[in-house]
Amino acid sequence: MRPEFKPPAAAVAGCPLCEAAGGAFLWTGGPWRVVRVDDASFPAYYRVVSNHHVTEFSDLLAPERQQCMDLVCAIERVLLDQLRPTKINLAAFGNMVPHLHWHVLARFDWDSHFPQPIWGAKQRDVQPAATSRLGIELAELDELVIAAVAAA
Template sequence: MTNCVLCKDNLKPEEGKLIWRGDDCRVILVNHPDLPGFCRVIWHRHVAEMTDLSYGEREHIMTLVFAVEAAIRHVMHPDKVNIAALGNMVPHIHWHVIPRFKDDACFPGSAWSTRTQEPKESAIEVRRKKTQELPAAIKAAIANLA
């Protein structure tokens, strides 16, 4: 598919940072101003639905999603982690792995909900600093899968 934002490999800094790339998937640290630590696990091939993948491929991507979740929990210590695969805007398999905190802008709603509160900038800054540890933690979690 042409013009799919998830098919492209070159990210602009405002879009995020490539953390890990394997044969079938990659992990991106999303540059989200309100949700530091937000990651995406993206299937390389342009496929719209999980059932378009083989059983082994489904197992593979979910194993990566859970490794990313574990790394986020270890580094960020969130109150909750949201895992979502919507694909309504971009029909390309990708999973959102999002650390959530009771004081984040949309809590307890989804990351795409209307803001319900203004988080303290000092709390956001602490979380931004913690995200610097995420690439190494995610790479280590994935390496430990082998």
């Protein structure tokens, strides 16, 4: 049974990552949660999200920064081992949603935007659907991600 997202007591009104999980809520531990983004074009797309309204990585204490990177690396390793993607993309912008979160997503040379960023211009149509090209069910991938971040 997956945990249920509960907004933090110090949630900032109007912040989408304070008010909602930010994707399919998979795991939470201390100051972090892990979600899978629901995007059919990029199904192996996860986020590590701060459970507190923090805007900059440098606002964190050193142990929190280390734990964040451990979680990012754990997800990256699962994606590399299970999917053998062309590349893993990591990003933490915060321009649209100024709440600290890291994007971790597997990219493939066949995906609709590769080699452009997923926020860039579409390069091609993808048939069949991206989820059917992964070689693993998303539920199974999620379970592997959960196990990896729980052990991180």
